Amino acid sequence: MIPNPIGFEKHDHSHCVQDAVAAADKKCRNAGVQLTPVRKRALEILLEEHRALGAYDVLARLNEDGYGSQPPVAYRALDFLTKHGFVHKIERLNAFVACAHPGERHTPAFLICTECHVVAEAETEHSDSLMGQIAETTGFRITRAVLEAEGICPNCLAKETA
Amino acid sequence: MIPNPIGFEKHDHSHCVQDAVAAADKKCRNAGVQLTPVRKRALEILLEEHRALGAYDVLARLNEDGYGSQPPVAYRALDFLTKHGFVHKIERLNAFVACAHPGERHTPAFLICTECHVVAEAETEHSDSLMGQIAETTGFRITRAVLEAEGICPNCLAKETA
DNA sequence: CCCATCATGTAATAACATAACAATATTGAA
DNA sequence: TTCAATATTGTTATGTTATTACATGATGGG
Ligand SMILES: [Zn+2]
Ligand SMILES: [Zn+2]
Ligand SMILES: [Zn+2]
Ligand SMILES: [Zn+2]
Numbered sequence: 539m540i541p542n543p544i545g546f547e548k549h550d551h552s553h554c555v556q557d558a559v560a561a562a563d564k565k566c567r568n569a570g571v572q573l574t575p576v577r578k579r580a581l582e583i584l585l586e587e588h589r590a591l592g593a594y595d596v597l598a599r600l601n602e603d604g605y606g607s608q609p610p611v612a613y614r615a616l617d618f619l620t621k622h623g624f625v626h627k628i629e630r631l632n633a634f635v636a637c638a639h640p641g642e643r644h645t646p647a648f649l650i651c652t653e654c655h656v657v658a659e660a661e662t663e664h665s666d667s668l669m670g671q672i673a674e675t676t677g678f679r680i681t682r683a684v685l686e687a688e689g690i691c692p693n694c695l696a697k698e699t700a
Numbered sequence: 701m702i703p704n705p706i707g708f709e710k711h712d713h714s715h716c717v718q719d720a721v722a723a724a725d726k727k728c729r730n731a732g733v734q735l736t737p738v739r740k741r742a743l744e745i746l747l748e749e750h751r752a753l754g755a756y757d758v759l760a761r762l763n764e765d766g767y768g769s770q771p772p773v774a775y776r777a778l779d780f781l782t783k784h785g786f787v788h789k790i791e792r793l794n795a796f797v798a799c800a801h802p803g804e805r806h807t808p809a810f811l812i813c814t815e816c817h818v819v820a821e822a823e824t825e826h827s828d829s830l831m832g833q834i835a836e837t838t839g840f841r842i843t844r845a846v847l848e849a850e851g852i853c854p855n856c857l858a859k860e861t862a
Numbered sequence: 863c864c865c866a867t868c869a870t871g872t873a874a875t876a877a878c879a880t881a882a883c884a885a886t887a888t889t890g891a892a
Numbered sequence: 893t894t895c896a897a898t899a900t901t902g903t904t905a906t907g908t909t910a911t912t913a914c915a916t917g918a919t920g921g922g
Contacts, residue, residue, distance in 0.1 A: 572888090574900070593878070606902050613879065614901080629791040630846050632878060632909090647831060649840045660834045668830045669809060669849045672822050677854035678811045684792050684848040687831045692839035736869070755909070768871050771910065776870080794878095794909060 555585040561640060562624050571622065576605050580615035581624055581636065589655045590633035628657060630686045635659070645683050651691035658691070717747040723802060724786045733784065738767050742777035743786055743798065751817045752795035790819060792848045797821070807845050813853035820853070 559582060566573040573581075583599050584591060597612035605611055616634050619625035625634050626646050637646070638659040645667060649658040662685065673680045690698070721735075721743060728735040735743075745761050746753060759774035767773055778796050781787035787796050788808050799808070800821040811820045824847065831845045852860070 572900085576901075608903060609879065610881095611902075629848070647834060649834065649838065649842075651840075652843065658838070658840075660838075662830060668824060669847060672809060672811065672824075673849060673851070676811065676820070676822075677857065678813075678820075678849070678851055679857060680811075680849045680851040681814065682850045684846060684850075685831060686791070686846040687835060687840070687842045688844045688846075689835070689840055689842040695839065695841060734869085738870075770872055772912090773871070775910065 551586075555582055558585050558624075558636065558640060562622075565641070566622065569622070571618075576600060576611065577615045577618050579603055579605070580612065581619055584619075584625055584634060584636035587636075588657065590628045590631050590635040590650075590657050592631075592633045596634065626659070628686060629684050630688065631657075645685070647685035648687065649691065650686060650688045651694055652688055653690055653694035653697075656691055656693075713748075717744055720747050720786075720798065720802060724784075727803070728784065731784070733780075738762060738773065739777045739780050741765055741767070742774070743781055746781075746787055746796060746798035749798075750819065752790045752793050752797040752812075752819050754793075754795045758796065788821070790848060791846050792850060793819075807847070809847035810849065811853065812848060812850045813856055814850055815852055815856035815859075818853055818855075 559578060562581060563573045563578070579600060580596055583596055593609065593612045593616055596616065597607070597609060600611060600615070601607045616625060616627075620627055620634070623643075624637055624640055626637055626648070627634055628648060628650065630650060635648070635657050639646070639661050642661070644661045647660045647662050647667075649660065651657075667683065667685070669680060669683045669685070672678070721740060724743060725735045725740070741762060742758055745758055755771065755774045755778055758778065759769070759771060762773060762777070763769045778787060778789075782789055782796070786799055786802055788799055788810070789796055790810055790812065792812060797810070797819050801808070801823050804823070806823045809822045809824050811822065813819075831842060831847070834840070835842045
């Protein structure tokens, strides 16, 4: 069964940021870790986009808001958010994107549009994924899977035709 | 059907480098492009390993052999080899590995051991891959797929147990 | 020969990421 | 409360990966 990725269709953006931050905050308290102001702000910055931002982009925006100006400020916040599953790193882009399916345990797969730079996240079942099957046949124990596809999104394809 | 990745078992290494270079050379002539000395040497360097090398590692070895010392020397050779399918970039590692299945058109999937750093390449059918299915359901046109799994290879798992 | 194309080389810089250390805040015993 | 351990934020400096720009030399067709 193939999950239905989101990200290509328009949607009401105003509340999803607040909701996601609130959910993250709750999850952090349950886990006994702190969603501090910088970390929260970094998450908000990524949630405001449906594309991946580089660490230095995030850093610049954090600095505008009065936080530090040096790379570790951004990298530490992003490390925290990534470690706790609120943010994913897109290896192909050396950039970060807010998780579109927070809460659930998942192995994310990404569709990256090279035209409009939107990044859509699809959920996958780790066990029935291709990598999982390969790992099974070879006895390889997977720690982390990177599944990223580059190409042209439906919106941009439509524009090309027009 | 899941292809059987290689790379975890020992094998005779002496001839596979020459064979692969010869095959690449032939393919280049057919395509009307040149496998020049630097490019050939870069390919050999990668073929001598079953792990990924960073561009600067390749650069250092090229320089030892009398080629230029500046980054573009390595990046250009690697770009050429990647473009023509003789080498793949491992995004997770920002590093390059010789293709283990040259000749055939394929969407490579990689298993990266975080212990011994071996990188195994499995062939996948683009169409029946997870990414392919996701793309189909969403109308996304895939240009390139990045499929990389990090974990522990069977050899290293065996050592842990011992 | 002349010109276009490709290939190689260098210098300079951009982009991405971490190490090391100082200062402050939080937490949780004693 | 007091104190020590831990966590957080900040800075400086450095390391690592990658590209831009430009000069030089080779190749090949007209
Ligand atoms: Zn996610
Ligand atoms: Zn697009
Ligand atoms: Zn390959
Ligand atoms: Zn291993």
